Amino acid sequence: MSLTLQLPAEYGYVLGAATSFFFVNAYHSVQTGNYRKAAKVAYPNCYASAEQAEKDPSAFAFNCAQRAHANFMENLPTVITTLFIAGIKFPVLSASLGAAWAFSRVLYARGYVRKGPKGRYIGAAHTLFSFVLSLLSGYTAYSFVSPLW
Template structure:
């Protein structure tokens, strides 16, 4: 049995939120590169050593920027997938949650880079709640489409 999918008129919001992640990734790359240059950590090292980071605030900032970027990419695939799936039935909600997730990731990175791990918490919570809600909405959408 074939399933024909008609996208809701508001699906453009979902696409905008999804596309925003491309630019958030560019932001992360620029931020990490800037911190790498300032810290003097040379390629191919992914991070400054713990000993160096404890003594050098620039090395610590680089490690934090690098970790924020890694955390973004770890969550990117589930976020995009959840946005695209949830948006099939709930495009405005999925677009809004996806936009919130993207925006919170910028502030998460800024906080983490400037203030260390403890400064990422507020926007980490916002990001996590937004992504969890997207995942649950995507799961509900999948169940609706599979069984109804």
């Protein structure tokens, strides 16, 4: 048995939302690099030491920027996969959720760096957006499998 998959005309919005993730990653990379330079944390060290971050606000800000970027990268594979899957059935909604996720990740990073760990909550809606994408993705997968039962 074969499956023919037709992408809706609006799937381009999904691709646009996914492309925005590359720019958010670039934003994170530049931000982290600038804070690394200001904190004088040499490569290959991923973070400033706890002692250094306690004494130096720029080292603390670097650690926050680095952690925000790492968190972005940890979540990106799941979000981009659910975006592509959910977009098959719900292209406009999925693209909107993907774009909102990208925007909230910028807010998350900015808040984290400026106010420390508690500042990241300004962009915490990314969790909701990724959860809804996961649900839509599951429904999309189910809709392809259920006719086979």
